[in-house]
Amino acid sequence: MPRLFATTLTLVLALSFTAARAFETRAGAAFVMDQTTGTVLMAKNADNPLPPASMSKLMTLYMAFEAIRDGRLSTEEKLPVSQHAMSYGGSTMFLDTTDRVKVIDLLRGIIVLSGNDACAVLAETLSPDGTEAGFARLMTRRARQMGMTNSTFANSNGWPAPGHRMSMRDLVLLANQLITEFPDFYPMFAETTFGFDGRAPQNVNNRNPLLKMDIGADGLKTGHTSESGYGLVGSATQDGRRVTFAFSGLKSAKERAEVSQQIVNWAFRQFSESTLARAGQRVAEAEVWMGKHPRVGLVPGTDVTVLLPVLAQNGVKAEVIYQGPLQAPITKGQELAQLVLMPEDLPEIRVPLFAESDIPEGGFTIRMRTATGVLMEQLGFAPQGAL
Incomplete structure (x- = not known):
């Protein structure tokens, strides 16, 4: 036998070797992965389903990229803006119902400007029943298929809603999929400005603080609501290695920028490939x-x-x-x-x-x-x- x-x-x-000193983050939840080797460097409350704020826009982007890849959507296609999409406040592209907007502009409007209205336009277009709620149910099913077991969506943009939740581990898994599956679209996440139609000069800058630090960062998405605090899904490359991470629960944009830089420096300085x-x-x-x-x-x-x-x-x-x-x-x-x-x-x-x-x-x-x-x-x- x-x-x-x-x-x-x-x-x-x-x-x-000896163990690197654990990184003590101020974030309420965090997950850090060396994407190159698949090594988990840190996990703090990483599987807790939490309000993701605008970080959940990454799922809408993923599904839009899939639709373009599959031929169900074109980057040059112009989409109408509904009253529902126009009604969103917060961070927007200032769209109205007279607009017909190219898909490529909507994508940049989500990535760079964090447009809540742009998400709703894409959601209604790709939804099985033409509603944002229907698209949110589709997002949840697709997330489960991808292995994101702690993600449930109530809308396309992270607007505060009961049950709209993602874990930090799920966000990193999603970020890695975006990076590896859509190399043609991923460079948009490093764009620092997008002045759509000149109509919103007060909202043209990417809020990702990593992009201005010259530390190899090239994405992905910030998030903030009063419920979630300040969070970020980030990724950076140095010397052929890529690190991807997500965190939430900080008290200010300044604190978010500090923690982002600390995580990147720690991940690259305290670990090396052998x-x-x-x-x-x-x-x-x-x-x-x-x-x-x-x-x-x-x-x-x-x-x-x-x-x-x-x-x-x-x-x-x-x-x-x-x-x-x-x-x-x-x-x-x-x-x-x-x-x-x-x-x-x-x-x-x-x-x-x-x-x-x-x-x-x-x-x-x-x-x-x-x-x-x-x-x-x-x-x-x-x-x-x-x-």
């Missing part, structure tokens, strides 16, 4: 049953590159887990085991391991020797040379 084998590695993965093993490099061996050779080398299929704290003191704990002994024959490249890395204060990382070489079935002599050894063990005799 196969058993679960766990081999602790001490020599092969002799990289050292390659623990190269593709094809043997990291362990596994026992083989009835094979021409008693063991097979285990190798990763790609370089094992992980994010670790920059300071070095203690070794990375790692294990190789497999169900064994493995039954011959074994084919080179066959997935056989998992390498489990357990860096302190960071989530564990699992990497598949593959057979380094072919292991054919053993001949008659090997099968007899194995059978004899099993029989001796059953009779209580240790095989000669066993420890």
Whole structure:
């Protein structure tokens, strides 16, 4: 009967590290991820469904981008403005019912100007029943399909409403999808101004404070209501790494800017990528049953590159887990085991391991020797040379 084998590695993965000092944020909830490696760097009340304010506009944008990609909407298409869309206050493009607005202008109006009215125009266009409420139900269903289990939408723009909620983890998941799925649209999130039709000179600037800090930031969306406080979904790149984060619950725009910069600096300065093993490099061996050779080398299929704290003191704990002994024959490249890395204060990382070489079935002599050894063990005799 196969058993679960766990081999602790001490020599092969002799990289050292110490945990980075945890970042103490003033935000009520926060989630920080290194998008390049998928490493969660911080989670504070990250799964609590909270009022997201205008940060939930990212979901409306995602669904608009999907519609454009699928051919259901065109960037040059002009859309009418309903009385309902015009009725929104707060941050708007100052649209009225005489307007017919290009989709590309509505997208910029949402991203740069945080237009509540622009969201409603797109929502009514894409809604199954032509209403913003119908679009909000569609948003909720699509969010569930994407894995955002703590998101429920009551409208398209984050206007305060009972039950309109998102978690910080969901916001980061959504941000990462926007970045990876829509590279042609994503540069709009770094635009600092948009003067639509010259009609609202008091509302032409992007409120994202990161965009003016010269720290590699290129998105995504601020949010504020009296209920949610000040929040932000941000992303930045430095030296080939991308960090994405979300937080909410701060008391002022000044505090939001300070925390945004602190998170970016901490994420890039306190962590760095390290390659623990190269593709094809043997990291362990596994026992083989009835094979021409008693063991097979285990190798990763790609370089094992992980994010670790920059300071070095203690070794990375790692294990190789497999169900064994493995039954011959074994084919080179066959997935056989998992390498489990357990860096302190960071989530564990699992990497598949593959057979380094072919292991054919053993001949008659090997099968007899194995059978004899099993029989001796059953009779209580240790095989000669066993420890």
